[in-house]
Amino acid sequence: MNTTLTSGHLVVLQDSFAEKLLDLLNEALAADAVIPYLGPGLLGLSSAETPVPHSPEAVAAALNTRAPAPSKIRTNMWSVAQFIEQRRHRRTLQAWMAEIFAAPTAPTVLHAWLAKLPLSLIIDSWYDGAMRAALADAGRKEVVEIQGVTRANQFGDIWMKTYDLAGSELEPGSVAKTVLYTPHGSIRPAANFLVADSDYVEVLTEIDIQTPIPDVVKERRTNRGFFFFGCRFNDQMLRTFARQIMKRSEGPHCTIMDAQTLTRNEAKFLAASGITVIDLPANEAVARLVGSGSAADGGQDQHRGRL
Template sequence: MNTIPTSGHLVVVRDSFARKLLELARRALASDQVIPYLGPGLLRLSSAEPPVPSTPEAVAAALNTRAPAPSKIRANMWSVAQFIEQRRHRRTLQAWMTDIFAAPAAPTLLHAWLAKLPLSLIIDSWYEGAMRAALAEAGRTDVVEIQGVTRANEIGDIWTKAYDLCGCELESGAAAKTVLYTPHGSIRPAANFLIADSDYVEVLTEIDIQTPIPDVVKERRIDRGFFFVGCRFNDQMLRTYAKQIMKRSAGPRYAIIDGQTLTRNEARFLAASGITVIDMPASEAVAQLAGSAS
């Protein structure tokens, strides 16, 4: 449980082995030994259609309805956003993203369970704010959210902003039992979005030396592992962020992913990162984690 495989081979567990490993992951989460890393796939756990886009491709499609992009970039969220920013101005892109993510996304069973745990750090890699809502609904008053912000709207060396769950901006470095880190921003409370290619130019230049990552994240990952759920790594941007956020963490590392749908690049990334794939439906995994499985 305390080592990261370094063989470079992808480890995938299924069936009874997957359930046993998931139980170990559940205990590790409950004892604050593993950091949950949440992705947009959690929005699809409900049988209903998610109220906001649940993939980068869906965001690209929503932006294309407002300003059609060239066909060669039409499915790429970051490139479509850059196209809009260059031709319509940043304010327009900001307004459209705010409109696209305006509908509240109800927290899932997993969000609600995590909100009650004594976790030191939670990573939420999407914009909809469901984890933030779950923490607020749980009555938590010991949480600080740190959001990545675009430097397009800032003067000075600013990478992130911090907020309490009431939406008040805090001084950087504010202490909290739980830090919710949303590296790409979030719709709430201030509609911060890293979305266009230009938003990431300086971030990706600096991220290898960890400058854009908050000190508290670097401190709290040292003796912990990571648990990825609702995440895919089929784009270099997503792989780069995950790699740098879990850098120098102790392990173990797990991901709930359908093993049959892995791309070659995803498989290579998971193997190189020492992430064990728990191959089971996300809904089944969430039910077991949150204690409602039979």
């Protein structure tokens, strides 16, 4: 069977139907009609072992080697980070996160391909900085990165900071042809991390009214859909962020995921958000996506692609 409609109205595409949607996605990305939303699982595309963790559970494990947390929270990154912040101070947590993500992470083939497209907005929800590196490697000039920042280190009503690809901090509200939005922060250029439960207390209080989300993100999402890759939604915080970043976007939306591994809450979230699942192996899906149609040749089509 190529298409599955679950009882919760989650659409799962397989085989030729999935491949057709990938071809349409290729065109839509080339036409800047879709916003990539990248997660830590994207690093798993690399055939080599990645130098940094590529899941929240792996970050929790790395933090546990430095300060063992109670067994009931040991696999939860946000809770382990909060445990360290409370017992060792915020500076210690910051330093350890910077150590864990210090090694430069080579962009994957998908990072490199996206960096060459005329995209207005890219969301990167992990800390590794690979998408930023891909944009720099591609020689892109008209790019700014807006990073979420913890309120723990700030005075005043500051939710984000803006940087150019050289690492210089820019005035708030600075925009460019391409905006890279890293809502949880990033190792580069300034090691900004939202990671402890306390980092998210005020953010989650305000996010429903969109205060922590940059205005440019709100503007550029309105007539576009979202393409999720490397993302899991098996935690309420991850679902909340994705839902609020997608808010008032036109759609349609899709994700590349193994449908057999979805948790019940993930399936409910995807169905409620109208996110179609492309159920193909990740490497196979990416090979078709970046190797098909005109987008692989630079994405110069002038028509506006639709999924």
